[in-house]
Amino acid sequence: MVDFLDLRRQHALLRDRLASACERVMARGSFILGEEVVLFEEEFASFLGGGHAVGVASGTDAITLSLMALGIGPGDEVVVPAFTAPPTVVAVCRSGARPVLADIEEGTLNLDPAEAEKVSGPRTRALLPVHLYGNPAPLPDLIQLCEERRLFLLEDACQAHGASLEGRPLGTWGACGSFSFYPTKNLGALGDGGMVVTGDAGLAARVRSLRDYGRSGQHLLDEVGLNSRMDELQAAFLREKLPSLERWNRRRGELASRYLRGIEGLPLQVPRLPTASRPSYHLFPVFTPRRDELAAYLRDRGIGTAVHYPLPIHLQPAFSFLGHRAGDFPRAERAASRALSLPLYPELRDEEAEEVVSALRDFFS
Numbered sequence: 001m002v003d004f005l006d007l008r009r010q011h012a013l014l015r016d017r018l019a020s021a022c023e024r025v026m027a028r029g030s031f032i033l034g035e036e037v038v039l040f041e042e043e044f045a046s047f048l049g050g051g052h053a054v055g056v057a058s059g060t061d062a063i064t065l066s067l068m069a070l071g072i073g074p075g076d077e078v079v080v081p082a083f084t085a086p087p088t089v090v091a092v093c094r095s096g097a098r099p100v101l102a103d104i105e106e107g108t109l110n111l112d113p114a115e116a117e118k119v120s121g122p123r124t125r126a127l128l129p130v131h132l133y134g135n136p137a138p139l140p141d142l143i144q145l146c147e148e149r150r151l152f153l154l155e156d157a158c159q160a161h162g163a164s165l166e167g168r169p170l171g172t173w174g175a176c177g178s179f180s181f182y183p184t185k186n187l188g189a190l191g192d193g194g195m196v197v198t199g200d201a202g203l204a205a206r207v208r209s210l211r212d213y214g215r216s217g218q219h220l221l222d223e224v225g226l227n228s229r230m231d232e233l234q235a236a237f238l239r240e241k242l243p244s245l246e247r248w249n250r251r252r253g254e255l256a257s258r259y260l261r262g263i264e265g266l267p268l269q270v271p272r273l274p275t276a277s278r279p280s281y282h283l284f285p286v287f288t289p290r291r292d293e294l295a296a297y298l299r300d301r302g303i304g305t306a307v308h309y310p311l312p313i314h315l316q317p318a319f320s321f322l323g324h325r326a327g328d329f330p331r332a333e334r335a336a337s338r339a340l341s342l343p344l345y346p347e348l349r350d351e352e353a354e355e356v357v358s359a360l361r362d363f364f365s
């Protein structure tokens with residue numbers, strides 16, 4: 001048996017540290033926006049090389065709050081890729097802005113700058129590329145488009161903790177970056193959590209207020225915000241895990257190289273990386289028109305897989321109000337019909353990865 005993901009392995013190794021973090025928070029008796037959140041924000045900002053970090057309740061809220069803090073809302077449009085995790089688009093809708101979909105690049109499977117340009121219009125205020133699977137989106141071209149059209153760049157870095165492009169951490173390229181600490185992420189909490197990162201102190205202050213009802217003083221509200229605070233327990237757990245993130249990402253990279261070597265010559269595609277990319281290896285998807293057949297074969301051999309993501313955004317019922325039809329974003333549709341993620345997490349053993357490779361080779365033999 002090779003599980004797609006087994007979070008118990010990581011937590012068994014960290015059990016004592018996590019238990020003492022929990023004790024520490026209980027002993028202090030402060031559970032919301034206390035010392036742990038402040039310290040985790042500082043530590044995460046310094047992990048990304050500086051700037052400001054604001055802890056929030058989830059990655060989805062991190063995106064919504066970033067848009068709200070930039071004054072983007074009803075009447076505005078935000079360009080998003082037609083192939084992403086649905087919460088990227090949910091977050092835009094929650095801000096009141098309208099998501100405008102653009103197709104992905106054939107090779108990287110991330111937002112295509114040429115398509116983003118085509119759908120940008122007078123109401124467009126921002127581009128929201130997603131570093132899908134932890135692979136960098138084509139940021140230099142997207143930034144150029146933002147400069148030409150005077151748009152904000154916001155990064156959905158929810159799958160990209162510790163990844164970089166041209167030596168610069170993902171999440172720090174635009175006006176702000178959003179991270180998720182959903183338990184399955186490269187840096188996962190024992191519950192929900194998220195972070196907004198920005199180099200702009202004023203923007204960070206606005207997110208701090210908006211995550212806390214819109215408060216500017218104990219009993220003073222400047223505007224209507226959300227209740228989206230990171231809680232002390234999650235911050236304490238994440239502080240225990242952050243020092244291991246680099247090592248975990250390296251191990252993910254080793255396993256990804258093992259898979260790449262193992263599947264050489266097989267009719268499986270993998271996403272192309274922009275030059276000078278350092279991915280986070282959040283997921284390891286392969287692409288084949290025989291996806292469902294392959295998934296069933298691997299399941300019969302005791303190997304877990306997952307599909308990220310089976311429906312492109314325009315074919316999700318929730319987004320039917322955007323008025324799209326099948327055929328509108330052919331590259332997104334093709335990716336959604338072919339993607340299959342293989343098991344990839346730091347505690348996966350070499351023998352298990354080899355078992356996956358053997359099964360793949362047998363399937364295509």
Ligand SMILES: Cc1ncc(COP(=O)(O)O)c(C=O)c1O
Nearest residue numbers: 058059060085087088158180182
């Ligand atoms: C690309 C992407 N964006 C946004 C999110 C939303 O994050 P969360 O689940 O923490 O709200 C996720 C994770 O679920 C994600 O993978």
